[in-house]
Amino acid sequence: MYIFLQLYNYVYLQFQHSLTKCDCLMQPITQQQSDHSQEHCNEVMIAKIFKLEPGSRDKSDSDKQIVLKQFTYQTISDERKSYIDSEMKKIYHHMLLEYYDPTIPDYTCLSNFHKREGEYAKNWVEKPLDQQVFAKYELGKSVGCGHYIRGCQVRCETCQKFYPCRLCHDDEEDHDFPRYKTTTVKCNYCHEEQPIQQNCRHCNALFGSYYCDKCKLACNMGVDAKPNYHCDGCKMCMVGLRSESKHCDKCNGCFNVAYFDKHKCIQEKTDCIICLGELTKTIYGRIVLQCGHQLHSHCYHQLINSNILKCPICKRFMPVDQDRESILRWQKKLYRKVFIPFEYEGYVVKVKCNDCSREFPQHHHPLLYYCPSCDLFNCEIIDEYSGIPQQKVMQILKQFENQNQNIIHPRHTQVDDVLQVLQDQFGDAQITLDFLGCELDKTNVAVFGAVLNQFPKTLEELKALYISSL
Structure with missing residues (x-):
């Protein structure tokens, strides 16, 4: 994985x-x-x-x-x-x-x-x-602080205390920082208190390369990493390019124009489904999943990097936009490379798709189960065909495959499939076999399946794994 x-x-x-x-x-x-x-x-x-x-x-x-x-x-x-x-x-x-x-x-x-x-x-x-x-x-x-790069502190007009930013303030105080009413800042370099602006009037230090007079925001992250623009609809400054963003009045949020027509409008206020933090007051981007649940962008990427690809609430396939395409493409590639272990050949299980709720038979697989209706690998085993004769179970599976001509078949530990993977991965199956000094037949095909499931990158690595498996 x-x-x-x-x-x-x-x-x-x-x-x-x-x-x-x-x-x-x-x-x-x-x-x-x-x-x-x-x-x-x-x-x-x-x-x-x-x-x-x-x-x-x-x-x-x-x-x-x-x-x-x-x-x-x-x-x-x-x-x-x-x-x-x-x-x-x-x-x-x-x-x-x-x-x-x-x-x-x-x-x-x-x-x-x-x-x-x-x-x-x-x-x-x-x-x-x-x-x-x-x-x-x-x-x-x-x-600055853990939230912003900034050359000044801002004063809360409610408690009259200086904080690095409004989020640092809200973590400490029992009231929210009234950001639009901010009038005074303190320079982090010379400690001069002064009206909020982009540069220090005393030492001329730059408080932020980006400054918004509406939000009273000075930020110095820079256009290489996080360009900013002010959205009147959101009533706050957003990360991104104005030319590539569009505001949705129903969601009260900005979305990339390339995916605006595909996004699902969420009108009710909600918290992040992972950290339970507020999504409306945060500086972090939010992501709306296709199932409608929302989370911070960094919480989303943390799940993805941990190989958690299901929505934690409803189990639907979680990746969005280009992530969705990239992950599905890699899953299909992986599915075509991984062999069903020889000992599980002929073992059929019943699975359920978490996206369409359809139930159907599939060969037992070490990693993934494919739903031809959704074109997704988001299925879970829900039952075994225990008590049913093996011949009958295979008939059930064959009937399902005949009814779904677009199904992607898993790799089996048989000669044709092994030859195809060798061809795809190393360029020429016969030259590869000659390099290994062996022939591929029914007696060693299970060994090849197990070896290829370890994803050798070179012929030398393949040979070493093959020899150690004999």
Whole structure:
């Protein structure tokens, strides 16, 4: 199942500049300013967007990595801590090298890449690694809190206390921060109290590269990672490109224009189904699943990265939009590679699709069960055909397969299926067998099925596994 964790090649994991020396404020600061800002340092994620030297075959080899751009992606709050910890260990397929333009914001570049999806193969991540661009992450320091990169603190007009942001305030106080009534800020560098604005009137430090007078919001994440725009419908600033977003009056939320017509309107207020946090007051994006349940974007990605692909409430297939397409494509590829273990040949179970609730027979499979009605792998075993003669059970299965001509069949431990997988994975089945020094027949086909289920990547690895299995 580890292969699912490699699916999110397109995830929006972009960053701004290395902020270890507080250079996120994009202007020189004095030593005095630097000393003061240390009181308000926060931990952030830094992304490095890189390509590989020609001919490289290992994306994790740092000596072969050529950094194209690096920038801050996001702050590290308690809510996202576990999600971010897992991100630090990964390298993502970002896009094809021929489409990457380092002269424009990374967020925009990645968005343009997905808009042109029909121009390149959907399985572009399988192209040679030196034809791709990747993203990886490391920790850094900036100025602000766990929610924002910001060069100032804001004063609550209710309690008259200064806090790094409204969310930090709401975590401590028994009242909500009246963000639209904010009038005063305190510089994190010189501690000057002053009317809210984009720059400090005393030391000229930049509070935020983005400033909205309506929301009284100063934010310095940057356009590479998280560009902002103000939505009058939402009455707040949103992350994304205004040109690619559309407000839904029924949902009272913004959605990507590419998927606007497909989204399911949710009018009632709701909390995140994972962390139970509010979705209307958060700075984090929200995702509406096809089943109608909603959750924070970081909670959604945390589930996906943990290989949880069912809605925790109703069990319907959870991935949305491009995630849905990518995961289903990988599941189909995996289903065509995994063999039913020899000892389970002829063992049939009854499964139920969590999306359409249809019940039907399927060969017992170690990983997945396919529903031809939904074209999804979201089924669970609900019964066994115990007490029914084997011949009768096979007739039931055959009848179901005849009624569903579009069904995807699993791989069986038989000669034809093994030859096909060898052909698909290593290019030529007969040359592969010659390299192994053996013939494929009914006596060793079960061994081949077990060996191929370990996903050997090279002929040498295949041979070693085959020899050790004899």
